[in-house]
Amino acid sequence: MKTLNHIHGQWQPATNGRVFDVRNPADESLIAQVPDSGVEDASRAVDAAVAALARWKSTTAQERAQVLKRWHALIVQNTEAIAALISREQGKPLAEGRGEVAYSAGYVEWYAEEAVRANGEMIPAPVASKRFFVLKEAVGVVAVVTPWNFPAAMIARKIAPALAAGCTVVAKPAEDTPLTSLLLVELAEQAGVPPGVLNIVTASRERTPEVVGVWLADGRVRKISFTGSTQVGKLLARESAGTLKKLSLELGGNAPFIVFDDADVDAAVEGLMAAKFRNGGQTCVSPNRVYVHQAVHDRFVDKLATRVGALRVGPATSPDAEIGPMINGRAVEKIERHVKDAVAKGARAVVGGHRVRSEIAQGPNYYAPTVLVNATREMELSCEETFGPVVPVFRFDSEAEVIALANDTPFGLAGYFYSQDVRRIWRVASALETGIVGINEGAISAPSAPFGGVKESGYGREGSHWGLEDYMHTKYLCQGNL
């Protein structure tokens, strides 16, 4: 396990010598201490990335693809070790940890293959003596700031396209889960990523603004890619305006999940289980508001309650656990606040509605998988992402009403609906104000698909060829006097 910063190919402590604790959310035991970096470390990381840029950018796409292919192979070979570390520092069950490793490796493989397809264009010129060409070029040094909920996948889906495009990287993983990222960087180094091309520094919650502040102010950093809250995304947009950086912001969601009266109710329940309870509900695309047509409401709720009531809560070390601990005490307090507020305003818990402490789930961070009925738009959980295993069910009567409700939010990351009417499918898919729509499907994420939002859920796309374009700019060449 690596517990140091990685700058210009060297593993090193923070210049100030400070460290912070990384704890297991299952029981809050100490796993490791990592550098609590500051201004000097952040600046040195940029110096290293700048020094490495010209050379990395001028390697061929095939050479960069080979490095990424080796990184992919090493990630796959080390699946068990990475999955165990994800589960230990993030809390998700081991099977989900393995799934996240495969998902992460998928991004690295995708961008190894995509690197060699960063084609430009030749445009017919309006004058015979001229030729117009368009090249795609690396944007330069990229700062990558990642969240704790997918400690491997989020770093992989930002760093892989950055390296494929020819960019160099300074990265800061979430303070709750830095160890998985450090392990992935170690494997990238083994795969042949040259010194300075990929630099990573860790920092506590308190010191993160200092590190990211250096990157925001430094005009040599040409792009920031961030996944996290809308509040922080807006701050990054404001603070990076001084040097007008390119931004990819994958921010908060408030996903609607709609079950129409013509839906296959069993499929809708299964789709919701997959979408909602992945990572214990701690996912940006997790359904936050479940709208069920009154004609199928009771049938849907009965089936859902049976499935949710059977979910087993426990630490990643328990082979039966399907829902792990929440990431920390603040996360559980927010869930508790949302549920209390909903119940005070008329919701009823059909399943759950409380914290869990059991023989296997001993720590303070467990919350019971919960189904609330009689949810209304006055409740906090209808306006704010709960980020936990809570399903609030709202009733609706008509398509127009539910579309208005679904879009009545500043957020627009993912939306889902279940219907078997082909006309309705196309109508609703275009009416939903979200960047991603799951149609009769709860599992929507894939390296080959463009992930990202609209409205206050951010901009930019990750995954697919659009994810590579976000790390490149377009250069137009005009050759004359021919």
Ligand code: SIN
């Ligand atoms: C996220 O929660 O930010 C990412 C989820 C995903 O990639 O499916």
